[in-house]
Amino acid sequence: MQKKQKQKQKQKNQPLKNEVLVGNAYDMLDYIPTEYIHCCVTSPPYWNLRDYGDKHQIGVETSAMEYVVNLCDIMEKVHRVLRSDGTLWLNIGDSYEDKNLVGVPWKVVDRMKDMGFILRSDIIWHKTNAMPDSAKDRPGASYEHLFLFSKTKEYYYDYVSVSANKNLRDVWSIPTKSMGIKHFATYPEKLVSPCIMAGTSEHGVCRTCSSPFVRVVGYSEEYENVKGKGFKGKLEGSYMTEGKRGVGPLPPVETMYVTLGWEATCECWNQHENREAAIVLDPFMGSGTTARVAKNLGRYYIGIELNPEYAKIINQLTAQEELLTWQ
Secondary structure (H helix, E strand, O other): OHHHHHHHHHHHOOOOOOEEEEOOHHHHHHHOOOOOEEEEEEOOOOOOOOOOOOOOOOOOOOOHHHHHHHHHHHHHHHHHHEEEEEEEEEEEOOOEEOOEEOOHHHHHHHHHHHOOOEEEEEEEEEOOOOOOOOOOOOOOOOEEEEEEEEOOOOOOOOHHHHOOOOOOOOEEEOOOOOOOOOOOOOOOHHHHHHHHHHHOOOOOEEOOOOOEOEEEEEEOHHHHHOOOOOHHHHHHOHHHHOOOOOOOOOOOOOOOEEEEEEEOOOOOOOHHHOEEOOEEEEOOOOOOHHHHHHHHOOOEEEEEEOOHHHHHHHHHHOOOOOOOOOO
């Protein structure tokens, strides 16, 4: 026991980057320093769906409420390791019990809000190739929730990274995709990518204090010079006028926003020369989708995986050369 505590303390004092911690999420989150993570993207095992055969797993509780409590105990630890300007993207589905749709996602949301999370968006993941549903007395299921949480009212969110025109909407039509590996539950990279792109700075963070660099945005030349009187005002007000009688379609613009540069959010000395990648966490790593997407986007990742065999798969799939060099 004493040896384990020393090892745990040693890991706390060392930076964790591009690592997969093997063990249950509740315990392994203690290895991560407080306010260390810039963005968390995860999809925990759903309740009453699959049994992975491990006594430490969640999802096989005897009641939905027990599952909610166990999951939210883990989310409370995620709250600790997440930076104040960070975001949590939680993909979670629902379950049926005695023909009743349980409402698990919203039970989890209510409890997480009580612990201090702010629910910023309920994104609907519309599965364009959803699995056939055998039920004949209700509509077939074809979506899951992707909840966007923050810890504070002001947090990092790069809207331009995920849309060069209008703001990203809250229904994402993305097909499921098999990874070709032995894992029952995987979410697609196209679902994870916008979460990491919007939740972390592609320009990186200050190496001294980890504060993110923010994008300085301007209007494109195409947008400024497009023909049509009052076009700019119409486009900016289109959210209120689209679909109303007498309002015609707006002229097409491929790119509304352009990046003018990057601005530091801290006052550390020489911060523009001293950057590193943001850190993305997934406490339920599974097949490693979050890790692969994070690395491909030039971010660091930290994963937690209960199954040692899955951890080996993740390490194999992410063992490629770094795609981004920080100076």
